[in-house]
Amino acid sequence: MSAINTSENPRDIAVDVRPAEGLPPEIIDPTVPVIYIDDLAARRGDGIFETMMVRAGRVRNLDLHRDRFVRGASLLDLPAPEVDRWLQATDMALSAWDDLGGGEAALRWMYSRGRESTGSVTGWVTISAESPSVVRQREQGVRVMTAHRGFSLSISDDSPWALVGAKTLSYAMNMAALRHAASRGLDDVIFIGDDDRVLEGPTSTVVAVTGRTMVTPSQQAGVLPGTTQAALFALARRRGWETEQRPLTVADLRAAGGVWLVSSVRIHARVTELDGVELPRPATADDVEALAVEAATA
Amino acid sequence: MSAINTSENPRDIAVDVRPAEGLPPEIIDPTVPVIYIDDLAARRGDGIFETMMVRAGRVRNLDLHRDRFVRGASLLDLPAPEVDRWLQATDMALSAWDDLGGGEAALRWMYSRGRESTGSVTGWVTISAESPSVVRQREQGVRVMTAHRGFSLSISDDSPWALVGAKTLSYAMNMAALRHAASRGLDDVIFIGDDDRVLEGPTSTVVAVTGRTMVTPSQQAGVLPGTTQAALFALARRRGWETEQRPLTVADLRAAGGVWLVSSVRIHARVTELDGVELPRPATADDVEALAVEAATA
Missing domain, CATH: 3.30.470.10 (Aminotransferase class 4, branched-chain amino acid transferase, N-terminal domain)
Structure with missing residues (x-):
């Protein structure tokens, strides 16, 4: 052996x-x-x-x-x-x-x-x-490219074999997207579907924040319900923030006050740059990240 | 341990x-x-x-x-x-x-x-x-359901992370489709995409035969190039058959003289029933299967 x-x-x-x-x-x-x-x-x-x-x-x-x-x-x-x-x-x-x-x-x-x-x-x-990059990205944010997922999930209700909503071990495509970003000197990816609709990161959920409103893409086919996003939104509502799940486009991300990728171990990674364009760090950023840490470590 | x-x-x-x-x-x-x-x-x-x-x-x-x-x-x-x-x-x-x-x-x-x-x-x-079912299906054919893949691959050229054309270890969805068929008492699946376009089986390539013409779906995004199909078509052409790669619909399969799923180990499995409707065994079936065996064992 x-x-x-x-x-x-x-x-x-x-x-x-x-x-x-x-x-x-x-x-x-x-x-x-x-x-x-x-x-x-x-x-x-x-x-x-x-x-x-x-x-x-x-x-x-x-x-x-x-x-x-x-x-x-x-x-x-x-x-x-x-x-x-x-x-x-x-x-x-x-x-x-x-x-x-x-x-x-x-x-x-x-x-x-x-x-x-x-x-x-x-x-x-x-x-x-934890890998050192996790902590670094939590503290310094991430440079991100959007990536057409390459497929659109549209008929999940009729296609139980599409395993929509399951976090399967079949992650080759997610890993490939992250490698592609790394090969371009970037840290992460936001998958987009038809009509520039924002889906999710390969290992994270997208959250856009404007004022005291947090928005995450609708839990449509092709978006895994995020545990960290769920915990964050529940806590944010208790603290008086508005939270919404609705369709988001790439233009919506660019127009938002700030954009984060949230996930269990990295917790939060602010998107500092999206497709080469700098995204602002909003005045509420410290509050958002403190809420994310509190929610993710509950 | x-x-x-x-x-x-x-x-x-x-x-x-x-x-x-x-x-x-x-x-x-x-x-x-x-x-x-x-x-x-x-x-x-x-x-x-x-x-x-x-x-x-x-x-x-x-x-x-x-x-x-x-x-x-x-x-x-x-x-x-x-x-x-x-x-x-x-x-x-x-x-x-x-x-x-x-x-x-x-x-x-x-x-x-x-x-x-x-x-x-x-x-x-x-x-x-080989499992016994492989030999049985080769000899007796398979009862098959069509299944919307649940996603459509459309932009593979721009999405290298979709890994189109790679036979990856991320096969959870293919396995789920086969389990779904088994739960309905069926043997196999033919994935279909938008507009009822025929794609492939979870572990096989679709071949429709009419007269002395063999047709397989275009190697569009979402169809893995089949080694057995390639070997079969090359041999068939040498023996005077016509072979085509072109878009195929489910209606085309129903109208064909006969339909097979071909793959390396099972070699050929004639589709005896598609979505509950019996498919004919064409007069050329013995010739097709003999060619498939010769090609697959070359």
Whole structure:
């Protein structure tokens, strides 16, 4: 067996959830292989995931992630996850992470169709440290290009196989868009659909802010409901802000007071430049970012 | 480490291609885990694959698969595969398969972005026996539903991140469509786009035959160029058949003399029923299927 690649992140934590085995989750060594060659996560991207923020030893907005995870499993016809088992695995991972010194991190749930040879689902909980770019982009913002998604989702209600609303492991296209941006010296992407309609980032939700109103694109086909956006909007409303979900165009972004990409671990990344044009930092920026941090770390 | 799932297919063969290690490929034990938890094949479906037929100890149409594999790697900005290394791994797998008794099989190349912690690509060659349903569908045909893909690819030239033409590991949607068909007691799916335009099967290419003319949908955005279809059409032309690539509608399929799904391992599966309506077996069916077998096993 080939095991000459040892992890360069020895602090990484991994727990085998053993979702099909009727046995408790088990801490595993992430410096040796843990996934079988016939696992459909690797063969077909056939499964779902969630990425959550760990701060001060606790997973933030776990309920929102758990709910989307359960919905995603249903959309993919995966066996309904035993939530208690996933929470137990999460606690084990957090405890191990804490033993290693803790710190801000990304915790991931990965749930796979499982092995072709056994037909049994597989799943893991992992923790790894935030990358430096996450913190940098949170503090300094991101330079962004718009990108036609390359497809338009229009008939999701009649096409359950389009898996609209599920955060699947089939992210090759999202990763390709981010690579494309990087090759142009940029940090991130905003996907747009027909008629210049704003969709989402490859790993984030778009929020435009004007005055004390926050707007995010309608949760139409092709826009994954964002946990961080949901938490932010709920908190913002309680603090007297207006929030709207409605169709947004690229022109709307340019006309907005400010634009952010929000996501669980990076939390907020203000769009400082969109397609080469500088976007303003609005007077409310500090308030928006403070609200985002509070919401994302609840 | 959890290793209580042992393979139910002990005859499966796996070779670690070690594409980034400067070491020769290595036979590995597929009954223990071989993929690291941070491999982007499993995390993001970020890689490519090919599935090829093994018959009588030899991979069929290897050149066509190799060419698509190399193109796919380029589309995904993966390091250009060292083809000799992949061929060496393939020979090792075939030899091991032969030692176990050989027989018709599916050989797979899997090439992944690799591990997040190392940034180095990973890759495997595997062999597993054909499933009984493959042979049954080849002999008896398939009952098929049409399915709106749920998205339309229209601007691929401007959207390299859409990865049009690459056979990526992000196949969750294709798998979902097949599950949907199975849940309705059907065998397979033909994806259709706007205006009832025929695209492809989730793991096959559509071929309609009328008289001595074979037609396959134009290689528009959203249709993966099929290796088996290419081999079949090239052979058919040499034998005096007409072949065409042009837009096809569902009505065209209903009006055709016969319709097949062609792919590397199953080779041919005649569509016996489309959306509940029986499709005829044309007088030329035996000739078509004989040509397909000859082309697919070249």
